[in-house]
Amino acid sequence: MNVLSSLFEELVTIVTTVLLALPYLAGYVGFILLTLMLWKIVKKSLTPKKDFGSLKTVTFGDESAVSSNFAASVVSVVVIFVSWGAFTGSKLLPSFLHMPAAFEGEAEFTYTAETDAGLRDDALVRVIVHGAGVDVELPQMDAGDGFAKNDAVAVKAYRSELLRWDANDEETRKTGAKVVAINGQPIVFGKDVDLGDIKVALTQKGTLNVKPDTGVQMEPIWLPAPEDVWGRLKEIAIEGFKNYALAEHLGFSLFRVVIGFLLGALVGIPLGYAMGLSDWFRGWFDPIVEFMRPVPPLALIPLVIIWFGIGEVGKVILLFLAALWIMAIAARAGVSGVRISKVHAAYSLGASKWQVMRYVIVPNSLPEIFTGARVAMGVCWGTVVAAELVAAEKGAGMMIMVASKFQQTDIVILGIILIGVIGFGIDMLMRWAERLLVPWKGRG
Amino acid sequence: MTGLSIDNISMRFDLPNGGSVQALQDVSLDLKAGELMSVLGPSGCGKTTLLNIIAGFLTATNGQIILNGEKVNGPSAERGMVFQQGALFEWMSVRDNVGFGPKMKGVRPSDARETVDHLLDIVGLQDFKEKAIYELSGGMQQRVALARCLANDPDVILMDEPLGALDALTREKMQSLVLKLWKETGKTIILITHSVEEALLLGERLLVMAPRPGRIHKEYRLPFADLGVGADLREVKKHPDYAVKREEILEMIWNMEEEIMGRTEVAGA
Numbered sequence: 001m002n003v004l005s006s007l008f009e010e011l012v013t014i015v016t017t018v019l020l021a022l023p024y025l026a027g028y029v030g031f032i033l034l035t036l037m038l039w040k041i042v043k044k045s046l047t048p049k050k051d052f053g054s055l056k057t058v059t060f061g062d063e064s065a066v067s068s069n070f071a072a073s074v075v076s077v078v079v080i081f082v083s084w085g086a087f088t089g090s091k092l093l094p095s096f097l098h099m100p101a102a103f104e105g106e107a108e109f110t111y112t113a114e115t116d117a118g119l120r121d122d123a124l125v126r127v128i129v130h131g132a133g134v135d136v137e138l139p140q141m142d143a144g145d146g147f148a149k150n151d152a153v154a155v156k157a158y159r160s161e162l163l164r165w166d167a168n169d170e171e172t173r174k175t176g177a178k179v180v181a182i183n184g185q186p187i188v189f190g191k192d193v194d195l196g197d198i199k200v201a202l203t204q205k206g207t208l209n210v211k212p213d214t215g216v217q218m219e220p221i222w223l224p225a226p227e228d229v230w231g232r233l234k235e236i237a238i239e240g241f242k243n244y245a246l247a248e249h250l251g252f253s254l255f256r257v258v259i260g261f262l263l264g265a266l267v268g269i270p271l272g273y274a275m276g277l278s279d280w281f282r283g284w285f286d287p288i289v290e291f292m293r294p295v296p297p298l299a300l301i302p303l304v305i306i307w308f309g310i311g312e313v314g315k316v317i318l319l320f321l322a323a324l325w326i327m328a329i330a331a332r333a334g335v336s337g338v339r340i341s342k343v344h345a346a347y348s349l350g351a352s353k354w355q356v357m358r359y360v361i362v363p364n365s366l367p368e369i370f371t372g373a374r375v376a377m378g379v380c381w382g383t384v385v386a387a388e389l390v391a392a393e394k395g396a397g398m399m400i401m402v403a404s405k406f407q408q409t410d411i412v413i414l415g416i417i418l419i420g421v422i423g424f425g426i427d428m429l430m431r432w433a434e435r436l437l438v439p440w441k442g443r444g
Numbered sequence: 445m446t447g448l449s450i451d452n453i454s455m456r457f458d459l460p461n462g463g464s465v466q467a468l469q470d471v472s473l474d475l476k477a478g479e480l481m482s483v484l485g486p487s488g489c490g491k492t493t494l495l496n497i498i499a500g501f502l503t504a505t506n507g508q509i510i511l512n513g514e515k516v517n518g519p520s521a522e523r524g525m526v527f528q529q530g531a532l533f534e535w536m537s538v539r540d541n542v543g544f545g546p547k548m549k550g551v552r553p554s555d556a557r558e559t560v561d562h563l564l565d566i567v568g569l570q571d572f573k574e575k576a577i578y579e580l581s582g583g584m585q586q587r588v589a590l591a592r593c594l595a596n597d598p599d600v601i602l603m604d605e606p607l608g609a610l611d612a613l614t615r616e617k618m619q620s621l622v623l624k625l626w627k628e629t630g631k632t633i634i635l636i637t638h639s640v641e642e643a644l645l646l647g648e649r650l651l652v653m654a655p656r657p658g659r660i661h662k663e664y665r666l667p668f669a670d671l672g673v674g675a676d677l678r679e680v681k682k683h684p685d686y687a688v689k690r691e692e693i694l695e696m697i698w699n700m701e702e703e704i705m706g707r708t709e710v711a712g713a
Contacts (some may be wrong), residue, residue, distance in 0.1 A: 339530050341528075342533065344501055346548075349545040353671050442577035
């Protein structure tokens with residue numbers, strides 16, 4: 001029951017989060033529909049297309065009438081980058097597109113202190129809100145009159161600062177004094193006074209907590225601006241990261257993937273052929289393949305590290321295992337998928353077993369093998385990054401892992417983008433090779 | 445001793461559920477070299493099984509196939525096969541498909557080129573030699589299949605519903621082509637079909653088979669194949685005997701089908 005109730009609590013948290021996100025999702029969908037309407041208006045003013053697809057009247061439900069709209073893709077990507085810039089205050093964007101930024105600058109307020117005896121006095125507080133990495137000198141404050149003396153406080157943007165207002169006062173909390181109002185507005189614990197650029201709260205102990213307005217922009221430590229990421233790319237492309245050049249990090253990841261995949265294919269394809277051509281081999285390897293296939297390669301990382309350490313051998317073996325089963329199953333499916341009439345035709349045209357293998361079974365299985373290779377390359381790329389996240393001296397995954405430990409969010413985001421671009425590039429390359437080498441795919 | 449002799453073929457195999465099927469029972473038949481025989485029969489009468497046994501893809505439980513005095517023992521190049529569809533190699537061009545048999549024998553492509561080009565001319569694909577298989581229509585693909593079979597110069601050509609997947613008009617053209625190839629090459633041909641008209645038009649001899657167990661029901665000798673060579677097949681269909689034979693055979697197969705359906709109902713009851 002304990003487990004059930006804690007699971008239920010988790011579920012409630014998740015559902016609440018989703019529900020909170022719903023308005024934003026709805027807004028995004030609404031925006032997409034808005035751009036769609038705009039596009040339709042724009043399209044009317046363009047010269048109409050007269051290809052076959054545009055002459056169809058029934059397009060809703062006709063899968064062949066739906067192709068990816070290039071304009072929508074462009075708008076979608078532009079929107080992503082514009083929102084990224086808007087929420088990070090990017091200098092690449094005109095400032096009217098920026099979301100309200102966090103407050104930086106100077107502000108001041110007065111607090112009213114009250115002694116035990118009911119005497120009141122006002123004092124001025126100057127607040128300097130500064131960005132990260134900026135040193136500020138607190139201004140020398142004129143103490144002012146009365147028992148409450150003027151103060152100055154420096155606050156980092158997005159942070160808050162406790163103000164011990166009575167540090168220099170004649171009447172302190174020890175003698176029973178307390179703050180009762182800010183700028184004339186009464187203040188109690190739990191109810192903040194909002195002064196626009198800053199908020200002032202009373203803590204339980206009676207000190208003041210100064211919270212500058214955070215705006216709706218993201219703090220760079222959460223999401224750096226696009227130009228910062230770009231600048232970081234240029235920097236580590238030249239200077240490298242953690243003793244290795246950027247190209248070396250990425251190159252090593254790719255190298256591991258290619259070697260692991262090639263070894264996996266080299267063993268997996270013959271294994272798949274053997275399983276497809278001989279019932280003894282299929283019986284022998286079926287339990288092994290069917291057991292190993294659902295084990296995610298990520299689950300093997302700890303064992304591989306125990307056995308082979310964190311060097312190249314362990315990584316390559318891990319990727320070999322990731323590719324092996326996929327390639328074996330693809331090759332097996334390719335062999336099993338050959339139409340018996342093709343094999344019969346080849347035999348009755350005088351082909352020997354070896355010739356049937358070479359001229360019928362192998363070419364017939366190539367489309368399946370290429371599909372498998374595309375899947376395997378994708379899995380290998382994901383696995384290598386994960387393996388490097390766990391332990392590595394260099395590699396794309398190691399780069400983002402180490403950067404995250406030093407809160408270098410720009411490198412983390414840069415790494416994610418590079419990993420995505422390379423993964424996409426690998427897939428494009430495989431598709432291109434597929435079109436070139438097996439043009440008969442899906443046309444048998 | 446030329447010709448194909450089907451000697452007392454029986455085929456019986458066990459089912460996983462413990463029962464067994466008598467697919468063929470005591471089928472005997474002799475074909476002289478150059479004869480064209482069509483085989484008709486309701487589904488499950490063992491036509492395709494018989495063809496597969498002749499081709500050497502199956503071993504009969506009883507009896508033997510003798511071609512030109514030699515016992516058939518597995519598939520070989522002297523018995524060519526034309527399938528309904530999907531038996532072409534789509535990873536090869538039209539020319540390479542037709543040249544496949546000679547290549548398997550070790551003939552150099554340059555030496556086989558003349559034969560291949562000649563056959564492609566005969567089947568009317570001279571302009572499609574370098575095309576990929578998947579760029580051709582269904583009728584053209586079957587032309588390639590016929591040419592591929594002929595390129596190997598087999599003694600017997602076994603056709604398993606070669607025109608079954610074609611539309612009616614293409615089918616008529618292809619029937620004429622089959623007759624033309626038969627006359628020009630003088631090959632022994634066994635043609636399985638579901639169409640009574642096709643069996644009548646193309647079969648010099650026509651074999652009707654009956655199911656359960658698969659056996660020869662009746663054999664005809666027909667004049668239509670000879671009449672049809674180089675002629676308009678629609679004219680052949682106007683022959684008075686054609687309609688009579690057509691009705692007779694249709695009735696025969698209809699009765700067999702009825703009998704099967706009836707039996708199934710009894711078994712289900």
